Amino acid sequence: MRNSPYTRMLGLISGVVMSFIAAIGMVENFNKRVLIEPFVTMGYVVVLAVPVLIGILAARGKPSPLEEPARDTGPNLASGLVAGLIGGLITSVFVALVDTFDMTEFFPSMRPAMVEEMTFGFGVPAGLLVLIAVSGVAGALGGLIFAQSDAIRQGITQAVAWVLGVALFEAVVADIFEIDFLLDLIYAKNGGLQPWAAVIIGALAWWLSARYRGTAKQFAFTVRDSEPKSRIRRSLIGIAILAVIVLPLLLGGIVNELLINVSFFILMGLGLNIVVGYAGLLDLGYVAFFAVGAYGTGVLTSSFSPTINPGLSWWFALPIVMGLAALAGLLVGTPVLRMRGDYLAIVTLGFGEIVRILLLSDWLTPYFGGAQGVRQIPGIPVPFLGEVSGTRPELFIYLTMIFVFVAGYIAYRSQNSRVGRSWAAMREDEDVAEATGISTVQAKLLAFITGAIVASFAGALFAAKVGVIFTNSFKVLTSIIILVVVIVGGMGSIPGVAVGAFVLIGILGGPTSQGLLFEFAEYKLLIYGALLVFMMLKRPEGLWPSVRRSRELHGDELSQDAWLDKAGEFKEDDAEVAT
Amino acid sequence: MTSTATKLPPSGRRFRFNWVDGFLWFVRIAALITIVVGITGSVQNFMAGEGLSATQWRDLLISSTSTGLMYGMIALGYSMVYGVLGFINFAHGEVFMAGSMVGFIGATLLFDSGFWDSNPFAAVFIVLVISMITSTIVAVLVERIAYRPLRNAPRLIPLITSIGVSFFLQYAFAGLFGFSTRSYPPAPGALGEEIIIFGIPIQGTKLLVFVVAIASMIGLWYFVSRTKAGRAMRAVAEDKEIAGLMGIDVDKTIVLTFAVGGAMAGVAGLLWALLFRVVDNLMGFLPGLKAFTAAVLGGIGNLPGAMLGGVLLGLFEGVGPLLVLDGLGIPAVSQLKDAVAFAALFLVLIFRPSGLLGERLGSEDRA
Numbered sequence: 001m002r003n004s005p006y007t008r009m010l011g012l013i014s015g016v017v018m019s020f021i022a023a024i025g026m027v028e029n030f031n032k033r034v035l036i037e038p039f040v041t042m043g044y045v046v047v048l049a050v051p052v053l054i055g056i057l058a059a060r061g062k063p064s065p066l067e068e069p070a071r072d073t074g075p076n077l078a079s080g081l082v083a084g085l086i087g088g089l090i091t092s093v094f095v096a097l098v099d100t101f102d103m104t105e106f107f108p109s110m111r112p113a114m115v116e117e118m119t120f121g122f123g124v125p126a127g128l129l130v131l132i133a134v135s136g137v138a139g140a141l142g143g144l145i146f147a148q149s150d151a152i153r154q155g156i157t158q159a160v161a162w163v164l165g166v167a168l169f170e171a172v173v174a175d176i177f178e179i180d181f182l183l184d185l186i187y188a189k190n191g192g193l194q195p196w197a198a199v200i201i202g203a204l205a206w207w208l209s210a211r212y213r214g215t216a217k218q219f220a221f222t223v224r225d226s227e228p229k230s231r232i233r234r235s236l237i238g239i240a241i242l243a244v245i246v247l248p249l250l251l252g253g254i255v256n257e258l259l260i261n262v263s264f265f266i267l268m269g270l271g272l273n274i275v276v277g278y279a280g281l282l283d284l285g286y287v288a289f290f291a292v293g294a295y296g297t298g299v300l301t302s303s304f305s306p307t308i309n310p311g312l313s314w315w316f317a318l319p320i321v322m323g324l325a326a327l328a329g330l331l332v333g334t335p336v337l338r339m340r341g342d343y344l345a346i347v348t349l350g351f352g353e354i355v356r357i358l359l360l361s362d363w364l365t366p367y368f369g370g371a372q373g374v375r376q377i378p379g380i381p382v383p384f385l386g387e388v389s390g391t392r393p394e395l396f397i398y399l400t401m402i403f404v405f406v407a408g409y410i411a412y413r414s415q416n417s418r419v420g421r422s423w424a425a426m427r428e429d430e431d432v433a434e435a436t437g438i439s440t441v442q443a444k445l446l447a448f449i450t451g452a453i454v455a456s457f458a459g460a461l462f463a464a465k466v467g468v469i470f471t472n473s474f475k476v477l478t479s480i481i482i483l484v485v486v487i488v489g490g491m492g493s494i495p496g497v498a499v500g501a502f503v504l505i506g507i508l509g510g511p512t513s514q515g516l517l518f519e520f521a522e523y524k525l526l527i528y529g530a531l532l533v534f535m536m537l538k539r540p541e542g543l544w545p546s547v548r549r550s551r552e553l554h555g556d557e558l559s560q561d562a563w564l565d566k567a568g569e570f571k572e573d574d575a576e577v578a579t
Numbered sequence: 580m581t582s583t584a585t586k587l588p589p590s591g592r593r594f595r596f597n598w599v600d601g602f603l604w605f606v607r608i609a610a611l612i613t614i615v616v617g618i619t620g621s622v623q624n625f626m627a628g629e630g631l632s633a634t635q636w637r638d639l640l641i642s643s644t645s646t647g648l649m650y651g652m653i654a655l656g657y658s659m660v661y662g663v664l665g666f667i668n669f670a671h672g673e674v675f676m677a678g679s680m681v682g683f684i685g686a687t688l689l690f691d692s693g694f695w696d697s698n699p700f701a702a703v704f705i706v707l708v709i710s711m712i713t714s715t716i717v718a719v720l721v722e723r724i725a726y727r728p729l730r731n732a733p734r735l736i737p738l739i740t741s742i743g744v745s746f747f748l749q750y751a752f753a754g755l756f757g758f759s760t761r762s763y764p765p766a767p768g769a770l771g772e773e774i775i776i777f778g779i780p781i782q783g784t785k786l787l788v789f790v791v792a793i794a795s796m797i798g799l800w801y802f803v804s805r806t807k808a809g810r811a812m813r814a815v816a817e818d819k820e821i822a823g824l825m826g827i828d829v830d831k832t833i834v835l836t837f838a839v840g841g842a843m844a845g846v847a848g849l850l851w852a853l854l855f856r857v858v859d860n861l862m863g864f865l866p867g868l869k870a871f872t873a874a875v876l877g878g879i880g881n882l883p884g885a886m887l888g889g890v891l892l893g894l895f896e897g898v899g900p901l902l903v904l905d906g907l908g909i910p911a912v913s914q915l916k917d918a919v920a921f922a923a924l925f926l927v928l929i930f931r932p933s934g935l936l937g938e939r940l941g942s943e944d945r946a
Contacts, residue, residue, distance in 0.1 A: 024754025106684050108757040282735055284742075334602050335929060342667040342738050346871060347928060350921030357918040362911035441599055476864075480742060487739060526750035532743025533725050536736055 004082075006062045011083040011139075014054040015090025018135070021047050022095065025109030026523060028117050033519055034192030035167040042519065043117060045164070051087050051135045055080030055142020069146075076147040077140050084139015088132035091118070095131065099124050154213065155206040162205035167193045169516055175252040248397045256393040258506060260465065261513045263400040264458045265505045269485045269497035270407040271454030276483065277492035277546070278420060279447035280427030282345040284479050285332070285352025289452040291474040292328045293459020295359065296321035298374035298469050299367070305374045307367050314380040314464055321460050322453050329452030333445045352479055360471045373470040380464045390465040403457045410450065411494050419446055477525075478511045484532050490542025499544045504528070603929060610926055613903070620906025630905060637779070639897055645785040645854065647893020648792035652847040653870035654877070654885035655799060656718070656840030662816040662880035663836045666734065669741035670721055672867015673748035674841050676860065678714035678848030680752055683763055683858045685709040690764035699768030703787075703853070711845035717748070718841025719834055727830070745864070753860040760859040763852045770853070784854045795846055796886050802839065803882060812836055816880070865917065869896070872924040878937020887935060896920040 021027060031043035059076035060069045070076075095118045098110045119127020120134070145156055166173060170191060174183055186197035193201070226232050248256055268290060275283045300320060303311035312320075332351050336344050359368050368374060379389025380399055388395045414420045422443045425433040434440050463469050481504070489500025508524040509515030520527065535542065624630045631639065653675050660668045685706045689695040695702045725744050729737045765771055770783035803809035814822040815832045823829045851866065852858050869892055877888025899919045900912035909915070927934065 020751070024751070026754075105687070107755050109754070280735070282738065334599060335606060335925065337599055339928060339932075342734075343875070343928060343932075345738060346667065346868070346875075347925055349868070350872075350924055354918045354921050357915060361914045361918075363909045363915070480746070483739070483742070523750070523754065525746055526754060529743045529746030529748070529750060533740055533747060536732075536740040536743065537725070537728055540732075540736055 007058045007079050007083050008086060010054050010058045011086025012090065014051050014083060014087030014135075014139070015094075017050050018047055018087055018091040019094040021050070022091065022114060022118050023098075023107065023110055024523070024526075025114065028109065028114045029522070030519055031117050034188070034190070035164065036198045037188045037192045037194055040192075040198075042168075048134065048138045051084040051138035052142040052145075054083050054087060055139035056146045057142075058083035058139065059143040059146035071147050071149075073144070073147040076143040078143070080143020080146070081136050081140040084142070085132060085136040087139065088135025091135065092128040092131045095119065096124060096128060151210065151213075155209050158209035159202035159206045163193070163198050163202045166201055167198070172255055172516060175255050176250065244401060245398075248394055251394075253393055256397050257390075258513075258516065260390075260393055260397055260400055261510055262501050262506045263397070263404050264462055265482065265485050265501040265510060266404050266498050267400070267407050267458040267461075268455050268482045269489065269501055270404075270411050270494065271451040271458070272482050273486050273492065273494070273497050274411060274414065274423075274454070275447050275451040276486060278415065278427070279423040279444060281444060281447060282342075282348075283448075283451070284345045284349035284476070284483065285355075286348070286451070286455060286482055287474050287476070287479040288332070288352040288355040289325050289328055289455035290459045290462070290478070291355055291359065291471075292325050292452070293321050293456030294463040294469050294473070295368055295374065295459075296324045296456070297460040297463040298377045301464075302374055302377045304376040306365070306369055314378070314460070318460055321456050325452040325456030325459075326449045329449040330445060332452075333448030337441055337444055349476060349479070352474075352476060356471050356474050359474070371470070373468055374463075375468050377463050377467050377469065379467075380461075388464075389467060396465055400461055403461060407454045407457060408494055410454065414450065415494075419443065423447060473512055475511070481505075481511050481528065484528050488531060488535055488543060490545040493542060493544050493546035496542050496544035496546065500542070503543070504531075606929060610929075613907070617903030617906040620908070621902050622906075624906065631901065639901070640894070641779075641781055641785060643893045643897025644890055645788040645893070646897060647873075647890035648788055648886070649847045649851055649854075649889070650866065650870045650873045650892055651886035651889020652792055652795065652843050652850075653866060654873040654889045655796075655843045655882060657871050657874040658877075658879055658882060658885040659812075659836050659840045661874065663812065663833055664726070664730075664737070666737040667741065667871060668721075668726075668840075669738065669867070670725075670744035670748060671718075671840065671844060672863035672865075672870065673745050673752075674714045674718045674721070674863070675844040675848045675851070675866060675870075676752065676858075676863030677717040677748065678710035678841075678845030679852045679858050679862060680756055680860070681713040682706045682710035682845075682849050682852060683761060686764050686852070690767075695764055695767045699766075699770060702767055703770065703849070707846065707849050710849040711842045714845030714848060715838045715841040718837040718844070721748075722834060722837040727833075745867075749860050749864070756860060758860065760857050763856045763858055765856065766853050784850075788850045788854060791846060791850060792886075795843060796883075799839070799843065799882060808832070808835055869920050872920060872927075875924060875934055876927050878934025881934070881936045884934055884936035891935075892920060892923060895923045899923070 027043035027047050029043070030046055031041040033042040034040070035042055035045060058079040061079070095115055099112070099115045103110045115124065118131060120130050121127070122130050145153060148156070166186075170187060174187075177183070186194055186201075188194055223232060223236065248259070251259070268286065271289070272283065272286050275281050275286070297314065297317050299305045299308050300310055300312045300317035301314055303309050332348065336347050339347060358364055360370055362370060364370070365372075379387040379391075380396075382388050382395070382399070385395060388399060390396060422433065422438040425436065425438055426440050426443050430440055433443075462473070485500040485504050486497055487500070488504060489498070490496030504510075505513070505515060507515045507517055508520055508527060509518070514521055515524070621630065653671065656671045656674065657668060660666070660671070686695065686702075689702045689705065721744050725740050726737055729740060766784045766787075770787055772783050773780045774783050774786055775781075776786070801809075803812060811822070811827045811832045812835065814825065814827055815829055815836075819829050822832070847866075851862070870889065873888035873892040874885045875888070876892055877884025877886070879885075896916050896919050900915050904912040904915060904919070
């Protein structure tokens, strides 16, 4: 058992996290969902994932740049076990406290049902021991996993990921593969995989990963090293486009609906990516441009909007809305030209709120309907297909895709253009950029305007899709969620935005929409917050980083003042060298 | 701040019109005209006997000032952290909320036991201690877990992290306490009654806000300017590295800064709950933003400035809609309260970016 204090600290963290997960009612709520018949439920998976991960960390020991962590079954297992036991002990103390004192008046989730779930149904004295034991075993399992060779760990990860994926996304799997007899075979009646199906899927995933890991890696390298316009890249892009065109036809309504929501966030993410990722201007009121797009479209196309109701067709309204958004971008952008960093963030946030408050106020109700919103917004007229709106998601998805491609193209082309390079220069150092002859005024305004226009696409589509718009969809929350999408995906990276939107909006759900894991609805914002902090601390370049960004963030790791490492330690070293 | 100020005029001595400056001047003049026209209209209304009566105006002033004092107390935390670490701790509003929410447990328990009404001052003091301790712990934990590893990160990264922390805390408290709004016990004893001072009736809780805010401001002033720890704090704010070389424990001082800021937020949390009598998990967001506005208004990094900014912001948002917007003939102006507060921030940054009491900052410091 190396690093005993470190192990104990990890145990403490594990205990606190497990208690917290129990205290907010996650275990109880999630246990309604069975993942693998009969007793692997989502709540237990979530709460026991903690000691497993902690066990892995405990086995690795305190990260040190000097020595490789030792992979040795005995000590690794022991470290994991100790951390798991400490975590279980703390959690069981917490559960015992909840059982003794009635705190439901203040903490509605800390009720007997929670104790029941946490003690695995064995009641307080006996169940607590079970809890400690299970947590210890989970920790030991983590240690054991750590002790394995790379190939085995890879296999385990793949198997667990696949089994959990197939179990969690039962609805999607059922939606895509409408082969009823097979589905009935692998899924139990009231949800959850059959145990034997889980074993088969896990084994299959393991075998596939062992068999084809090298091949996949080889292929990835080939693609990476290929020329930009080589045959392999072109055919990959072709396959991707074909998949995107064909897939919505195969999918059911629910998944298409979800994809539409995701693509709204991809659109807005692409726009915000230009402002934040390329130009480095942190805009927290980005949703205001989305609101301009949505309200502009609503007022221009709906013949029921209060005062102004030209009743234009969506396609005629679109250029006007784009113009309005560009104007809004200019109006917001100009006064904040000389503000940097955090000031810019707060002022743009204020702008976003002002827009929402004004739209909601009695003053502007005669124009925008106030709390009533703008109603009866018609869909998008398409030749031969009639009016396409949210009621026909399988057609609407194609319209949103077109705009996603347009926005993606704008982002892609501007990235390496003259403007894009001046954005990058400005992001790195404004004064130097100006000194090299870049007009920062022009560059900033262009970033704001481009971002605003892209957001107005999303707004216009959103208005046509939902038919009724309220100020509810345009809160600060939405701005921040778009920011989280961009950051989790990878600032400055176009595929990153798509990945971020799929992971967050598709799986967890957006500000007003549900994701695939609708059980998470109550906790999704909590997870968003935690994820944002985690990403900033551990992976600031995002899930799919842009090449430039990751070089910026990790390139200097070799030098002494790497901020990602423990800055204090390096400083002390410096001080010693200086003396 | 202004890059044009440092730019030398071209040798041709031609007057060069910069359209951004032109636009900013246009905004400044338009804002001034709007404010003057609005106030004139309101004064005319008042003379004609419409709108609020003189007593109502006075009560409005008192309640706006007490709200403003609370903004000021939260703003102190923003200002101190900004002074020391140079970033906006977005999660500070949630530190305030945490104090209020946990204080709510204490207050309710005391209320149920009857102690709340039998010993009003002792009870409020106990809850004050609970709120302060909670807020301090939350602030220090947030610093330790989220901000310390990012000490030397690029500037936007701690800001984005603090947004994440803010979200996390909001919904962690929602998870623990539920999403519903809870009602705080009514202010006990004399605090719940109207007290007449200098012939002006003032609600006991508001008087408490005045007293506590002024007392804690004096305490904080003494701490920062007269104690050794306060001096260390100022030194760290000036230059972290040099302060470290002078034998100051920089990490400890930063923790102390968060702790003191958190304690002030905790005090504000109790006062807010006593005055408005509702607590929920989102209660920290708007006051937090406004407190930041107040800090900027007074000059960020300047502690008396934060308090002054808070009071002014409270007045702007309380009196402003009725004084300026009502005079312009806009209906239901009280709905626009928050918009006025944000507009005030914007105008401050346009008119005097360094704030009222702030020193002129170089463009590097302002970034």
